Every structure is written in structure tokens, then in C-alpha cells.
Amino acid sequence: MAERQHAVELRNVVKRYGEFTAVKKMDLTVPENSFVTFLGPSGCGKTTTLRMIAGLTDITEGDLVIRDRRVNDLPIHKRNLGLVFQNYALFPHKTIFDNIAFGLKYRNVNKADIAQKVKSALDLVQLPHVADRYPNQLSGGQQQRIALARAIVIEPDVLLLDEPLSALDANLREEMRVELKRIQRELGVATIFVTHDQSEALAMSDKLVVMKDGIVEQEGQPEDVYNNPSSAFVADFLGHSNIFAGTLAEPSGETAPVQLEGGTTLKTTIHQIERVNRQQNIRAVIRAEKIMVSTNQNPTSNDSTSIPGRIKTVDYLGQMARYFITAEGQDWQVINPIDQHPFGEGADIFMHIPARNCVLLPGHHD
Amino acid sequence: MTNGWSLIRIATILVYLFLFAPVAVVILLAFNANQFGSFPIEGFSLRWFDSLLHNDAIVRAFKTSLLLGILTSAISTTIGTMAAVAMVRYDFPGKKAISSLLIAPILIPEVVLAVALLLFLQFLALPKSFGLLLMGHVVFTLPFVLLVVQARLVSIRRDVEEAAMSLGATPIQTFFEITLPLMLPAVMAGMLFSFTISFDDITGTLFWKPGGVETVPTQIFAMLRNSISPEINALGAVMVIFTVAMPLVATAIARRVSAARIKASKAK
Ligand SMILES: Nc1ncnc2c1ncn2[C@@H]1O[C@H](COP(=O)(O)OP(=O)(O)OP(=O)(O)O)[C@@H](O)[C@H]1O
Ligand SMILES: [Mg+2]
Numbered sequence: 001m002a003e004r005q006h007a008v009e010l011r012n013v014v015k016r017y018g019e020f021t022a023v024k025k026m027d028l029t030v031p032e033n034s035f036v037t038f039l040g041p042s043g044c045g046k047t048t049t050l051r052m053i054a055g056l057t058d059i060t061e062g063d064l065v066i067r068d069r070r071v072n073d074l075p076i077h078k079r080n081l082g083l084v085f086q087n088y089a090l091f092p093h094k095t096i097f098d099n100i101a102f103g104l105k106y107r108n109v110n111k112a113d114i115a116q117k118v119k120s121a122l123d124l125v126q127l128p129h130v131a132d133r134y135p136n137q138l139s140g141g142q143q144q145r146i147a148l149a150r151a152i153v154i155e156p157d158v159l160l161l162d163e164p165l166s167a168l169d170a171n172l173r174e175e176m177r178v179e180l181k182r183i184q185r186e187l188g189v190a191t192i193f194v195t196h197d198q199s200e201a202l203a204m205s206d207k208l209v210v211m212k213d214g215i216v217e218q219e220g221q222p223e224d225v226y227n228n229p230s231s232a233f234v235a236d237f238l239g240h241s242n243i244f245a246g247t248l249a250e251p252s253g254e255t256a257p258v259q260l261e262g263g264t265t266l267k268t269t270i271h272q273i274e275r276v277n278r279q280q281n282i283r284a285v286i287r288a289e290k291i292m293v294s295t296n297q298n299p300t301s302n303d304s305t306s307i308p309g310r311i312k313t314v315d316y317l318g319q320m321a322r323y324f325i326t327a328e329g330q331d332w333q334v335i336n337p338i339d340q341h342p343f344g345e346g347a348d349i350f351m352h353i354p355a356r357n358c359v360l361l362p363g364h365h366d
Numbered sequence: 367m368t369n370g371w372s373l374i375r376i377a378t379i380l381v382y383l384f385l386f387a388p389v390a391v392v393i394l395l396a397f398n399a400n401q402f403g404s405f406p407i408e409g410f411s412l413r414w415f416d417s418l419l420h421n422d423a424i425v426r427a428f429k430t431s432l433l434l435g436i437l438t439s440a441i442s443t444t445i446g447t448m449a450a451v452a453m454v455r456y457d458f459p460g461k462k463a464i465s466s467l468l469i470a471p472i473l474i475p476e477v478v479l480a481v482a483l484l485l486f487l488q489f490l491a492l493p494k495s496f497g498l499l500l501m502g503h504v505v506f507t508l509p510f511v512l513l514v515v516q517a518r519l520v521s522i523r524r525d526v527e528e529a530a531m532s533l534g535a536t537p538i539q540t541f542f543e544i545t546l547p548l549m550l551p552a553v554m555a556g557m558l559f560s561f562t563i564s565f566d567d568i569t570g571t572l573f574w575k576p577g578g579v580e581t582v583p584t585q586i587f588a589m590l591r592n593s594i595s596p597e598i599n600a601l602g603a604v605m606v607i608f609t610v611a612m613p614l615v616a617t618a619i620a621r622r623v624s625a626a627r628i629k630a631s632k633a634k
Binding site: 054055056075076077078079080081082083085087089090091092093102103105106107147150151154 | 523539
């Protein structure tokens with residue numbers, strides 16, 4: 001048997017609700033065993049895409065392929081998918097055992113095997129002793145674990161999770177996120193995870209898909225997407241970025257100067273210049289945490305730029321501080337770790353920006 | 367402040383007295399030994415209940431009412447539940463219109479509805495029959511089932527059903543495994559409603575019943591026209607006890623059943 005590459009493939013998938021197009025020409029692959037995250041602002045079509053894959057929403061155009069089989073017209077109960085919802089969606093009138101065993105009943109599994117499988121699913125989610133309880137006798141986090149157990153016990157081809165952690169409080173969420181990732185690794189099941197929490201997305205994914213207004217803005221490994229955003233939207237949506245329009249001058253050696261609109265000049269790398277095809281009009285993206293603030297004027301290395309500025313406001317975040325800075329007539333924001341004390345408001349400082357941290361995007365045309 | 371409250375309290379008590387005293391009087395007089403219902407009661411006796419049992423017309427009327435009530439509630443509950451599922455879970459053209467149409471019988475005065483159905487029958491040149499009577503009762507009780515079940519169904523999250531289907535249950539299996547059990551209390555309530563409404567109904571029944579067929583309410587009505595026999599008090603008492611006890615017994619049984627189910631699953 002030939003090795004299969006993709007658990008799920010979307011080919012030019014479109015979803016229209018009447019006049020409104022919720023998902024536009026989506027092309028996407030979910031490799032086997034991988035953890036893929038859909039990230040994007042509210043209303044960008046994450047849930048709609050997930051529901052199309054699940055078979056809960058009709059596909060208007062295009063092909064949906066699961067494990068080499070076109071499944072557009074296959075009803076949900078024949079798709080063999082594991083679904084986990086934001087609100088757990090456990091069956092309130094069934095015990096935890098019966099909740100987890102539910103999917104096995106339709107798969108010709110005999111009683112002894114059902115008991116065995118339910119038990120190991122409960123062990124996997126680390127709740128071995130709750131089989132006899134009812135869902136309302138469990139906490140939210142426990143209910144979500146049971147929902148996960150119920151979805152994976154049927155050994156689904158794909159696991160689909162729509163913001164499964166967002167109903168949990170912050171601490172529990174972090175714990176569950178680690179747990180979920182562990183379970184996914186252990187089972188090796190291809191997983192699509194929908195979230196609008198960027199730290200969740202960055203921490204968990206093998207592949208990150210950033211969506212906006214029904215299209216894929218950028219996809220790739222989280223680190224790649226984070227470091228090399230392909231659009232101002234992605235740069236701004238993932239973390240905090242400073243984005244300025246500017247023009248590119250001739251490179252000299254490994255770096256080239258970029259003239260920003262306000263008059264500031266930065267250095268960027270040849271690699272970045274190639275990314276924008278040596279276009280003249282560009283936008284420069286500098287991530288807030290990739291600028292170093294210090295009172296020292298000297299550049300940290302000879303390919304970095306130092307810009308004098310003054311701190312307007314400080315957001316104290318514990319280990320970090322977020323500075324709002326005015327420099328050469330422009331507003332910047334910088335996030336830096338705090339060394340003992342954060343800089344005070346009104347302090348005169350220098351911003352140091354290494355050339356490789358000045359990411360270029362094509363100029364305005366959107 | 368306290369004065370105001372005690373006034374309200376007194377008024378409330380008086381209103382309830384006014385409402386329930388006649389019922390109490392009927393029940394009390396049913397046990398009166400004397401032929402002529404008057405206070406004070408002279409002697410306690412069950413003779414009127416006994417004579418009820420030996421009154422063929424009444425026994426027949428009781429059987430008719432019982433059959434009518436059971437059939438009405440079975441049909442109304444089935445159709446009403448299916449209609450509720452259609453209204454809440456599916457979108458189809460003309461949904462609003464159909465919904466208003468199904469609810470209309472509670473909004474239209476019963477007499478109008480009764481006459482309308484009768485005229486319709488005449489238009490079709492069909493004779494009155496038990497079937498028509500049953501149909502009338504179904505039309506009349508359907509809205510109650512529909513409203514009660516609909517209200518419950520709205521609160522059952524769609525994602526629970528979606529989860530069931532994702533696990534391999536067909537839509538029909540999902541209905542019987544998930545949706546129906548979750549809305550069972552409402553379905554039972556609808557069933558009780560339609561039974562008691564059918565059992566008590568007089569206006570529509572008077573119009574629709576074929577000649578010679580009497581239900582308990584129309585029988586009482588007919589008897590009242592001749593004389594005020596103490597049998598009527600006894601029959602009234604039986605009706606009251608029946609319609610009050612029914613829901614109570616049903617709720618008790620429902621509690622038992624669900625408790626037993628929980629116990630059974632605990633024992634596993
Ligand atoms: N049944 C529907 N009819 C019409 N429009 C719909 C329907 N369902 C979703 N939409 C629209 O499609 C778009 C995408 O919705 P979707 O639920 O996929 O967003 P999302 O990315 O999951 O957002 P969120 O993060 O808020 O959950 C939204 O603009 C929404 O209004
Ligand atoms: Mg969503």
C-alpha cells in the first residue's frame with residue numbers, strides 16, 4: 001500500500017450562505033499524524049471550515065478528501081471523525097461510561113472490548129474513576145477530558161476540535177493544552193484545532209493556518225509564520241508589531257538601508273530584500289519583542305540600528321514590560337524582559353534593531 | 367406596609383375560596399345520604415357512587431371519555447412532538463405560517479373552531495362520527511403539546527445531537543437515543559395536558575359528537591337539564607379526583623422510573 005500523505009485535503013473549497021461567502025477558495029492539506037491549528041479573528045470562517053470537514057455543513061464548491069476518498073456527499077455518521085466542542089456536548093442523561101461507549105456501539109464492538117476500550121480511554125485522559133458518574137457531576141475541565149475520550153475511543157481518522165479549551169479558566173487551559181498535545185502525540189491522530197488564542201496556536205501546532213475573511217492568509221510552521229509574516233495582518237495578529245511604510249535603497253554588502261515614512265532609517269538584510277523582489281515601496285515590520293531598549297547609545301552589533309526615543313507609557317506585565325515610545329516623530333511599541341526595574345515614563349532611551357529583525361513586506365496595495 | 371400586605375393576603379385567600387369552594391361543596395355533597403343536596407349534610411354515604419356504577423349511560427360515557435382521551439393524547443403527542451422537532455431543528459419554506467396555523471386553535475374561541483369543523487364536514491358531506499370527534503380533540507390539544515415540547519427542545523443543545531452523529535449514530539438513532547430521552551419530560555407533560563383537556567372538554571364535544579354518543583362532561587350536562595341528581599355530584603367528584611390525581615400519579619411514576627434508571631446504571 002502506498003504511503004498516504006494527507007489525512008485531509010481541501011481543494012478549492014467554497015462555502016456560501018446566500019450572497020455571503022464565508023469561506024473562499026480554501027486549499028489546504030492536513031498531513032497524517034500532524035497537529036494543525038486554524039487561527040484567526042472572530043468570523044473568519046474557522047468553525048465553518050471545521051464543520052464542512054465534519055460533515056455538519058454542506059460544501060458549496062470544491063472537494064473535500066479524507067484519507068484519499070472524496071467525502072463531500074458522505075453523511076457525518078459515516079465519516080469516522082472525532083469531534084470535540086467548546087461546550088463539551090456530553091450526553092447529560094448517560095453515565096460517563098455510556099458517553100464514551102456510545103460510538104463503539106455503532107462499530108460492532110463486543111461488550112468485553114467496549115469495557116476495555118472505555119477503561120483505557122479513561123486512563124488516557126487520567127480520569128480512571130468516574131465511569132459511573134453523570135456529566136453534571138464533573139467539573140468543566142473533567143467534562144472536556146471525557147469529551148476528548150469519547151472522541152478518540154472510536155479511533156477516528158481525524159480529530160476535530162473547535163475551541164475546546166476556551167470554556168476553561170486560564171490555569172486549567174494551560175494544563176489541558178499540555179495534556180491534549182500529549183494525547184495527540186501518543187495516538188498520532190491527525191488533528192485540526194480551532195482557536196483564536198495565539199499562544200495556544202503557537203505552542204501546539206505542527207502547522208499553523210492563519211485565516212482572515214474566509215481565506216488562508218498564511219500557513220506554515222508556527223516559528224516560520226511568526227518570524228516571517230507574509231502580510232501586515234499576520235504580523236499584527238500574531239504578537240505585537242510595528243509596521244511602517246518605507247522605501248528601499250541600494251544594498252551595500254549584507255545589509256541595505258530602509259527609509260521609513262517619518263524619516264527614520266533602518267537596516268535590513270539581503271534576504272528580506274529578496275522576499276519583496278527588490279521592490280522600491282515596501283512596508284517594514286519590526287516585532288515589539290525584537291527591539292532592545294537600553295540607555296546605551298552604542299549599537300549591539302554593527303548591522304543593527306540605534307534610534308533615540310523617549311518612553312511615553314509603560315505597561316508593567318510582570319517579567320515583561322511593554323513600552324510605548326516616541327522616536328523621531330513616530331510611535332513605537334516594544335516588549336522587553338525587565339532587568340530589575342522597568343524604565344520609567346519620560347526616560348530617554350535608545351532602541352536597538354538588528355537588521356535581521358526588520359522584516360519587509362510589499363508596499364501598500366491592499 | 368404590613369397592613370397593605372395583609373390586605374393582599376386576605377384578598378388572595380378570598381379569591382381562592384371563591385374559586386374552590388364550589389368544588390369542595392360538590393365533593394362534600396357527593397357523600398350526602400340525603401336525596402336533596404342541602405347543608406348541613408345528613409349522614410355519610412357512598413350510595414351515589416354505587417348508583418353511578420349501576421348507571422349504564424354514565425359507565426358508557428366514562429368509557430367513551432377514557433378512550434377518546436387516550437387516543438387524543440396518543441395522536442396529539444406523536445404529531446405534536448414531530449411538529450416541534452420540525453419547527454425547531456429544520457428550516458423549510460412556510461415554516462412561520464404552518465407554526466401559526468398549528469397554534470391557532472388555542473387563540474380561536476372554541477365555539478368558532480367547533481362550528482368551523484362542523485361546516486367543513488358538511489361541505490364534504492360526511493356524517494358526524496367518533497372519528498370526527500377525535501379529530502376535533504386532536505386539533506384542539508395539538509398546540510399544547512407543540513408549545514411544551516418546542517420550549518424544551520429549544521433548550522437541548524444542537525451540538526449534543528451533532529456529537530452523537532459524529533460518533534456514528536444515524537439521525538434517526540440520534541433522535542431515539544439522545545433527543546427523545548432529553549425531551550421526554552416535556553413529551554409526558556404534553557401527553558397529560560392533551561389527555562386532561564380532552565377528558566374535560568365540553569364545548570367542542572357538544573358540537574362534534576355523533577347522536578347517542580356521550581362523554582362524561584356531555585353526560586353531566588344532559589343530566590343537569592333534567593334534574594339535579596346527587597349522582598351528578600358523585601360524578602363530579604370522580605372527575606375532579608381523576609383529573610387531579612392523573613398528573614400527580616404520572617409525575618410520581620416518572621420520578622420512580624428515572625430514579626430506578628440511575629440506580630441501575632450505578633449497579634453496573
Ligand atoms: N448559518 C449561517 N448563515 C449565514 N452566515 C453564517 C452562518 N454560519 C456562519 N455564518 C457566517 O460565516 C462567517 C464565518 O463564521 P464562523 O462561525 O466560521 O467564524 P469563526 O471563525 O468560527 O469565528 P469565531 O472565532 O467567532 O468562532 C461569519 O461571518 C458568520 O456570520
Ligand atoms: Mg467559531
